[in-house]
Amino acid sequence: xxxxxxxxxxxxxxxxxxxxxxxxxxxxxxxxxxxxxxxxxxxxxxxxxxxxxxxxxxxxxxxxxxxxxxxxxxxxxxxxxxxxxxxxxxxxxxxxxxxxxxxxxxxxxxxxxxxxxxxxxxxxxxxxxxxxxxxxxxxxxxxxxxxxxxxxxxxxxxxxxxxxxxxxxxxxxxxxxxxxxxxxxxxxxxxxxxxxxxxxxxxxxxxxxxxxxxxxxxxxxxxxxxxxxxxxxxxxxxxxxxxxxxxxxxxxxxxxxxxxxxxxxxxxxxxxxxxxxxxxxxxxxxxxxxxxxxxxxxxxxxxxxxxxxxxxxxxxxxxxxxxxxxxxxxxxxxxxxxxxxxxxxxxxxxxxxxxxxxxxxxxxxxxxxxxxxxxxxxxxxxxxxxxxxxxxxxxxxxxxxxxxxxxxxxxxxxxxxxxxxxxxxxxxxxxxxxxxxxxxxxxxxxxxxxxxxxxxxxxxxxxxxxxxxxxxxxxxxxxxxxxxx
Amino acid sequence: xxxxxxxxxxxxxxxxxxxxxxxxxxxxxxxxxxxxxxxxxxxxxxxxxxxxxxxxxxxxxxxxxxxxxxxxxxxxxxxxxxxxxxxxxxxxxxxxxxxxxxxxxxxxxxxxxxxxxxxxxxxxxxxxxxxxxxxxxxxxxxxxxxxxxx
Numbered sequence: 288x289x290x291x292x293x294x295x296x297x298x299x300x301x302x303x304x305x306x307x308x309x310x311x312x313x314x315x316x317x318x319x320x321x322x323x324x325x326x327x328x329x330x331x332x333x334x335x336x337x338x339x340x341x342x343x344x345x346x347x348x349x350x351x352x353x354x355x356x357x358x359x360x361x362x363x364x365x366x367x368x369x370x371x372x373x374x375x376x377x378x379x380x381x382x383x384x385x386x387x388x389x390x391x392x393x394x395x396x397x398x399x400x401x402x403x404x405x406x407x408x409x410x411x412x413x414x415x416x417x418x419x420x421x422x423x424x425x426x427x428x429x430x431x432x433x434x435x436x437x438x439x440x441x442x443x444x445x446x447x448x449x450x451x452x453x454x455x456x457x458x459x460x461x462x463x464x465x466x467x468x469x470x471x472x473x474x475x476x477x478x479x480x481x482x483x484x485x486x487x488x489x490x491x492x493x494x495x496x497x498x499x500x501x502x503x504x505x506x507x508x509x510x511x512x513x514x515x516x517x518x519x520x521x522x523x524x525x526x527x528x529x530x531x532x533x534x535x536x537x538x539x540x541x542x543x544x545x546x547x548x549x550x551x552x553x554x555x556x557x558x559x560x561x562x563x564x565x566x567x568x569x570x571x572x573x574x575x576x577x578x579x580x581x582x583x584x585x586x587x588x589x590x591x592x593x594x595x596x597x598x599x600x601x602x603x604x605x606x607x608x609x610x611x612x613x614x615x616x617x618x619x620x621x622x623x624x625x626x627x628x629x630x631x632x633x634x635x636x637x638x639x640x641x642x643x644x645x646x647x648x649x650x651x652x653x654x655x656x657x658x659x660x661x662x663x664x665x666x667x668x669x670x671x672x673x674x675x676x677x678x679x680x681x682x683x684x685x686x687x688x689x690x691x692x693x694x695x696x697x698x699x700x701x702x703x704x705x706x707x708x709x710x711x712x713x714x715x716x717x718x719x720x721x722x723x724x725x726x727x728x729x730x731x732x733x734x735x736x737x738x739x740x741x742x743x744x745x746x747x748x749x750x751x752x753x754x755x756x757x758x759x760x761x762x763x764x765x766x767x768x769x770x771x772x
Numbered sequence: 773x774x775x776x777x778x779x780x781x782x783x784x785x786x787x788x789x790x791x792x793x794x795x796x797x798x799x800x801x802x803x804x805x806x807x808x809x810x811x812x813x814x815x816x817x818x819x820x821x822x823x824x825x826x827x828x829x830x831x832x833x834x835x836x837x838x839x840x841x842x843x844x845x846x847x848x849x850x851x852x853x854x855x856x857x858x859x860x861x862x863x864x865x866x867x868x869x870x871x872x873x874x875x876x877x878x879x880x881x882x883x884x885x886x887x888x889x890x891x892x893x894x895x896x897x898x899x900x901x902x903x904x905x906x907x908x909x910x911x912x913x914x915x916x917x918x919x920x921x922x
Contacts, residue, residue: 331784331899346784346814393818416874428878436822450814 305731305757307714309767313721316762318714320707320735321562329693337366337664337688341455344680344695351698352450353386353442354673355680357528360455362680365548366667366688367457367660374653375459377645380528381472382445382452383671384642387527388479389438390674391590391635392486394739396431399628402733403494407503408726423489434482437475441642444468459657472646479639480604487608487632494629495615504625505616508716509734511579511708512537512622514569514586516701517593518672519544524601525593525637527672533596534569537581539620543571547670550679554696555584557704566704567696577708585708588676588701589738590630595620600633602640608633624709627737631674664688673698675739699740709734728757728770775922776827776883779812780820780834786900787843787893787907789814791833794891797915808922821871821880830883831918832868834890841892844910846917849888889918 304321328347332340341359345352357379364371371379401414404422413421420428439449445464446452454460464472494500503509519533520526532550534543545553555570568574568584575583586592594613600606612633613619616626645651669680676698683692713734717727759768779795782788792812799810811823824830836847854869868888875882891914894904902908 326898328899343784346782415870417870417877420874420877425878428874432818432821432878435818439822450819 305710305714307718307731307757307759308764309718309721309759309761311762313719315711315715315718318711318731319561320703320710322564322703322740329695332690332693335690337363337667337682337684337690338457340680340682340690340693342451342453345451347695347697351390351673351675351678353382353446353452354671354678354698356446356452356455357383357671358669358673358678358680360457360460361529361547361669361671362667362682363455363457363669364667365669366664366682366684368662369458369658369660371459372653372655372658374463374650375656375658376529377648377651378445378460378464378656379455381642381645381651382442382454383528384638384645385438385441385445385475385479387638387672387674388483388635388642389435389442391631391638392431392483393435394674395486395490395628395632395635398736398739399631400489400493402736403497403500403628404489407500407729411725411729414729430482430485434479437478441472441475444471456657457660461657463654463656464652466652469646469651473643476639476643476646480636480643483632483636483639484604487636490629490632504623506623508713508730509624509709509737510622511587511624511705511712512581513579513583513705514542514572515592515595515620516586516588516677517596518670518677519597520601522601523598525597525599525634526601527634527638527641529671532670532677534586535596535620537579537620537622539595542569547668547679550668550670550681550696554679556696556700562703564703565700566707567701568704577704577711579708585704586701587705588698589627589674590634591621591624591627592676593634593672594630600637602637602644604640605633605637608636624705624734624737675699676701699738702738702740706735706738706740709738723759723768725770731757773807773828774826775808775829775831776824777808777810777831777918778820778823778833779810780814780832782814784899784901786895786898787891787903788835788896790835790891790893790903790907790911791889793903793911794833794889794914794918797911798918801915801919818871818874820868821875824872824883825875825880827881827883829885830887831922832886832888833914833918834888835893835896836890837893837896843892843894843904843906845892846910846914847890847892848921849890851886851888853888887921889914 307318308316310316341356344355344359397416400419405414405418443449446454514534514536516534518526518530520530531544536542543553553570554567556565556567557574558565569586572584600609663686664684667682671678678698679696681694682690684690713731717730757770758766761767777795779792781791783792795810795812851869872882
């Protein structure tokens with residue numbers, strides 16, 4: 288048997304790449320973010336029964352299985368033209384809220400907090416969750432893990448399994464909840480409300496109280512004037528589970544508001560020769576390249592976008608934070624990418640409050656959780672908000688419900704164009720005259736880490752993380768520096 | 773000693789699920805060992821923490837893609853062999869080694885003995901339920917190697 292040491296930079300294949308090209312003066316001519324992509328999922332699904340999709344699509348991703356399960360279940364509702372009864376809708380949204388809370392707080396403590404709590408100047412080896420715990424204490428670390436665990440128990444309770452839930456069916460869910468379940472969910476939700484308020488307080492104390500950090504957040508390096516997209520409810524409040532898709536322009540004015548079924552009239556995909564990932568853009572504006580502004584079809588999704596497209600949050604505590612967020616950051620829309628970290632925590636608080644509301648709903652334990660489909664299927668489209676943005680599932684079948692075509696637009700794809708622009712802008716502004724320090728490269732990396740991109744799911748393989756490699760080329764195209772963080 | 777044999781991977785991603793397939797094979801071979809628990813999961817990072825807490829010994833079976841390995845080859849590794857930093861670029865990235873370190877730091881009972889078997893894959897980016905032929909053929913042999921190492 289072979290013995291090797293696993294070094295991501297020399298020994299592993301399949302990784303994310305930032306390629307930076309310098310000109311004769313040592314300034315950045317161009318920069319690209321390249322991501323590997325999995326192949327052939329749509330093809331793999333063809334010929335299978337549509338009702339398998341809620342169990343199959345969570346396997347695309349070990350991080351967002353719950354949202355794929357939701358989008359897929361909703362696509363089946365649409366396919367069979369059935370409305371789930373109210374208790375089923377409550378159960379589904381409850382599950383999605385628990386997942387949002389878990390994923391958002393995890394992101395903050397593992398990815399956002401290391402920059403700010405440990406410090407922008409700290410060596411990469413310390414800018415991680417272990418470094419955060421070193422600073423804030425073991426007790427807080429335990430709280431993070433505990434809050435996450437409780438939310439995952441809620442997902443397991445509802446979905447049968449936490450990683451690959453099995454509850455979603457066309458027209459509802461497979462299992463009703465009991466009063467005992469309610470007690471446990473209320474307990475988890477109360478804990479989540481308390482914990483996310485604590486996380487917001489930490490953000491206040493560590494980030495907002497430090498002028499240097501506020502300057503970094505508000506600085507031009509991390510700013511793009513783009514369109515924004517997200518789901519809103521009938522009052523234009525943020526909603527993760529259902530509603531209309533709203534798009535606002537770079538001035539914050541509503542540009543479009545449409546039903547999931549009409550997404551192809553609004554969203555198109557652009558292919559670049561140098562990356563597998565397809566960039567989405569607004570069809571009615573058109574693809575004008577990796578540029579921002581009103582004339583470019585580039586839009587953004589995820590927390591920053593969702594707060595920008597909405598008129599508020601549907602729960603009281605989150606609404607208070609929403610108002611303060613726009614006050615502090617100078618009004619709506621906020622174009623500063625790094626503000627995503629703050630927006631994410633406000634959403635986590637909303638998800639927690641929403642969880643509590645739904646857990647207390649009188650209809651939660653009503654056993655009527657299924658509307659049985661009777662129509663012949665043709666086409667179904669389901670849209671939800673994943674932690675990383677708007678997620679589209681589109682299925683077409685023959686009259687037996689066997690899939691003939693599948694189209695998925697995953698959340699990260701909607702941010703690919705913006706992420707490239709962010710990396711390019713940060714590289715241009717931070718790397719001057721050939722001077723390349725680790726700190727500068729970290730600041731380039733911060734430009735896209737805020738988006739929390741899904742760099743494909745090849746992370747199933749050891750060592751369990753996708754190495755990101757940054758290569759810098761001289762004007763002749765030769766590699767002058769290679770770095771991995 | 774309370775032992776967990778844990779297969780990791782995605783069984784619809786060609787060779788990515790080889791770890792799970794090896795563990796299924798081992799489970800068939802070792803039916804009369806009540807002290808050994810078998811688990812499989814398409815999980816990463818922190819979720820692993822939930823699964824391995826409370827065991828004395830962990831045997832992890834997963835796939836790997838190195839630059840110069842032959843498909844179906846197996847490496848026996850320990851957590852120290854992973855030169856990967858705990859610094860993350862996305863939430864997928866909470867790797868196994870960091871998860872264990874975090875677990876220890878927070879006072880959870882983490883396995884004292886950890887062996888990692890990593891099987892070299894040919895394709896882990898194409899959706900398919902079947903492994904490639906070299907990887908598929910290596911499964912019984914790898915199960916034998918792991919059983920001998922227990």
